[in-house]
Amino acid sequence: MIRATYHVETPCPIAEVAAMMAGEQSAGTFVRVEGETDALRDRFGARVVETTQIGESPAPSLRSAWAERKGLDGPCGIFRVVIDYPEDNVGVNLPTLASVVAGNLYDLGEVTGLKLIDVTLTSDYRRRYPMPVQGIAGTRASLGVQDRPIFGTIIKPNIGLSPDQIAALVARLAQAGADFVKDDEIAGTHPHAPVDARIRAVMDVVRRHQDRTGKLVMVAFNITDETDAMRRHADLIEAEGGSCAMVSLNWCGLSAVESLRRHTGLAIHGHRNGYGGMGRHPLLGMGVRAYQALYRLAGIDHMHVHGMGGKFSDLDQDVTEAARHCLTAMADEDRVMPVFSSGQWAGTLPHTLRQIDSDDLMFLCGGGIMAHPGGPAAGLASLRQAHEAVRAGTPLDQAACDRPELAAALATFGKG
Incomplete structure (x- = not known):
């Protein structure tokens, strides 16, 4: 698995936001679509590992038109979110890997702050990419x-x-x-x-x-x-x-x-x-x-x-x-x-x-x-x-x- 750790600010329930993040960056979207079977989700869906609150903001750090339409202008929780992504979703493709662990996450309406903190890989997967020469x-x-x-x-x-x-x-x-x-x-x-x-x-x-x-x-x-x-x-x-x-x-x-x-x-x-x-x-x-x-x-x-x-x-x-x-x-x-x-x-x-x-x-x-x-x-x-x-x-x-x-x-x- 490819493990990504984030700090996420949101005025919404974090379980819902984390599930949305995992779906957005793997086998799901905002609604279930034709062909999105349980078997496909099991194989290619990302998995939320952790959602831990680490702070709170009195107001959204970043503007979100979606949140403003919903009137969500009050306190926001700040959370550590850890998500595992299947290696088969990427293969060996560095730009795609970056797109998976980051990509559209910064643009989600429910998110009023997001920072990708860490990306960790198995040693076997890391070896599939170029090593330093010197x-x-x-x-x-x-x-x-x-x-x-x-x-x-x-x-x-x-x-x-x-x-x-x-x-x-x-x-x-x-x-x-x-x-x-x-x-x-x-x-x-x-x-x-x-x-x-x-x-x-x-x-x-x-x-x-x-x-x-x-x-x-x-x-x-x-x-x-x-x-x-x-x-x-x-x-x-x-x-x-x-x-x-x-x-x-x-x-x-x-x-x-x-x-x-x-x-x-x-x-x-x-x-x-x-x-x-x-x-x-x-x-x-x-x-x-x-x-x-x-x-x-x-x-x-x-x-x-x-x-x-x-x-x-x-x-x-x-x-x-x-x-x-x-x-x-x-x-x-x-x-x-x-x-x-x-x-x-x-x-x-x-x-x-x-x-x-x-x-x-x-x-x-x-x-x-x-x-x-x-x-x-x-x-x-x-x-x-x-x-x-x-x-x-x-x-x-x-x-x-x-x-x-x-x-x-x-x-x-x-x-x-």
Whole structure:
């Protein structure tokens, strides 16, 4: 079975609403129709597992023309609803799976708030979808980093640089010791910096650095585009010796990401920009566990989770939940690398590591590396020093006494 968990607000009896949800998304509709036999319902009908009240709203959170026509403008119950859907209703079809667990549920008149919280699958069913090609182990092996987080940064300025300027910046970051460098989410195939020109220019300096040092820096080129273009860009990255492609998941969609996964052996760096539109409201959209489960079925290798104490709206508990979900296998070794970013620096690393209780993460700092007063090399050194301090159980301010790069980071970024 495919199990979906929801938070549902309704002014109506929850048993009736949950049964309607199960019917709407499986073998039923608002009236019984010809051919809808008991045997068909038994085989293909969804089953309500749980309806538990978890709160109450004084008034509907979202408008419903249906509820307004009925005069249902008073208090609404908020419920945890769990529904099991037969796997045979989906087969192996990721967009259909998403349609089944979400679909028209958001539009039901009896519902004045609905959020898909989680989607859980049997391990056998999960194996029928693409797995990560590199995941955590492959990403570490590619970078030669095994005993600490992967430290990296983002191309800044994020737009306006020519391919040669971007390549020069990547060369500087590689020399400084970065493990990983990524394009920003708004970096597309601009007239001033077409993606194919960026790939060629950047990979030239990456190969030169690897020839000199033996270290391959992973660069996540943003190839977000229509599906055929993404395939072409991925082919060019591979031909140039690259190892990673970045995709803005929400704007490409499940099908395009799954198609890209089946086409390429590159690590797919999943950027979730726009997820706030789905996730920020407590009674609308999709929770991070459900969201990540669907995109993990598309076979991504890395997933952005934002950051602790960063510049975005996420609570630390939200970021922790997202990262721990990435690090929990759905089947076999299908864990994905959580990617922390947004206002991160050496001072936010200890809390992150305590919350996640794992070094299996990417820790990306824009200003925390690029704006370090000692330059990018000092910014990266401050991250490694912060990690060493955490391992030794030493507070950062004490560790900074004989680590000037960390001391400078604390003085510069710790003021806020």
